[in-house]
Amino acid sequence: MEDPVEQAEKLLADVPLCDRCLGRLFAMLGRGLSNAERGRALKLAVLMRLHARIREGDKEALERFRAIAPNIGQPASRLYEELFGSKPEVRQCYLCDGLLDAFIEEAARKAYEALKEYNVRKFLIGVRVAPKYINGEEELKLRYQLKYGESLKSELKREIGKLIQARYGLEPEFSRPEGVATIKFPEGLIEVSIRRLGVSATYRRWDRWSPIRPYEEHPLVQGLVKAFEGSSASIYGLVRDEMGVRVLGLGVPLVVEVSKPKARGALDRGDRVQVIGSELEVNDLDVEPPGQESLSRRVRLYRCVMMSESPLSEAALSLASSSLTGKQVSQRVGPHEATASVRGVSCRLVADHVAECLVAADERLYVRELVTGEGTSPSLAEALGSRLDCLEFDLLGVISQR
Known part of the structure; x- marks a missing residue:
């Protein structure tokens, strides 16, 4: 297996790479390191190996350093200036166009602002990367037989999520997030998907002449939507709704799914929404709607x-x-x-x-x-x-x- 430092030197001799993008190509090596730290460490190792050869009078190493320094960037600037009397013309990263650091900062801020609108506490980040950047990364991995890297998409999801957690105190949730912010790279456009709030409730009606139809527009359902500051609702489990029939005692267990709720904690178990001779009593929150088989039993x-x-x-x-x-x-x-x-x-x-x-x-x-x-x-x-x-x-x- 080729040494990672040798692979990094070949890469940098070919294309300019920022610390993050170089480190990402070796993401599975080492523990407790960010890709930026990993990439900078590889650049410094390449730099030190070349410098050692230069100090031994190796002219080939000197010319190789002259060629590679603009692709290494800032870590090579001081030595380049010492050896050649001028600063290198640092080139833009081949894989991310030099956008990555600023993009992560801005994307975290914009995603948080979008999630905050719905008072999301448990979140997940999604990323869509333009084909140009995916193809460039895959081409380098194939050309240099790199097998320990991760994708740009994976790094963006992780780093943006970590920044939102650290800076704004939101909690990452991978199985049932309250909201998902999907970010497009490099455009920075944000799409937010808010998970519906499933409210397990018991329906009762003591007025024989106030059916709940039309279900989603009924004041009782709209009262629940209003309480959770949602946009609309769907009902699962309501039985045949007949005029002249009271619904008493155990009532009808059902699930009301509230779309885009902004106040998930507005009601608690035992709370009631009551209008025109009927009520919904909240039994539980954040539940899944029942399946057809369950209802049929x-x-x-x-x-x-x-x-x-x-x-x-x-x-x-x-x-x-x-x-x-x-x-x-x-x-x-x-x-x-x-x-x-x-x-x-x-x-x-x-x-x-x-x-x-x-x-x-x-x-x-x-x-x-x-x-x-x-x-x-x-x-x-x-x-x-x-x-x-x-x-x-x-x-x-x-x-x-x-």
Whole structure:
């Protein structure tokens, strides 16, 4: 394997390189060094080797130093002036055009300003490097068989991130950053992507006539968006939203994803947003929305006060309830089609033609139609052999099944 100092001398004899860019080509060698420190150390080693030969009267080394000094830059200036009586004309770095140090400083400042707008505390830096700079770096690595380097993109991400952390106190986060600042090199343009805030909440509604549709524009959802100073929201896990149905007790667990939140800590567990006869109670923050499979395993529990066309009895209600419990039900209501299970039915007689029932059914079943029999078989109406109408209908909870 060729000695790194010899490789560095060949590189510098060919092209001018700043400390950072030279060091980056040997980034995997040494520990606890920045690329700038690594590059400067290599330049000094090259310089000292040539100087030792010059002091021994090696004229070839003197001419090699004369040629290489402008590519080494500042570390060679004093010796060059001593030997030749003038300062070398330092050349611009072949790989970064001499932009790197100033770019890192300015990019860190601009990225922080962009992230600060959204009060980001946990961040990640992304970098897009123009093809010219990628190609130049790869060409040198290939020409000189350099196998211990890292990419310009990698160095920029690390150094800008370290500077933001040290100077502004933000915390790097690689798995779930609150915000990602992507920087273009060499243009310096910044794009910021803010991770949505997933709010686990319980939805309840005690006013029968205030449905949450349209979901994202409803004042309840907009109240949550306003609290977190977001721009918009998406809802996951909301069940069929019917007029005339209260949502009580355990309520409906759902996730509201707030886009571009500026105040992630505005609400905490147990806080409530309440408007027009309904509320969202915050259960947890920074959660992922549920998948479709998880939602399909949920069970809904309803209370229904129903009126029967024919007289009812406790015995008939008990028999009908037992016959439905555990049954697979086929349902077609408009475009909705489902085959799912009834988990349990329990009814009590209130008057000759009136009964109160508790019905637990899989998420995919429409329970009102399970009672009345509309597009549904078997149904409670079918089991009782009578036409049924729902007088009151309350959703008492939606329970997730593991």
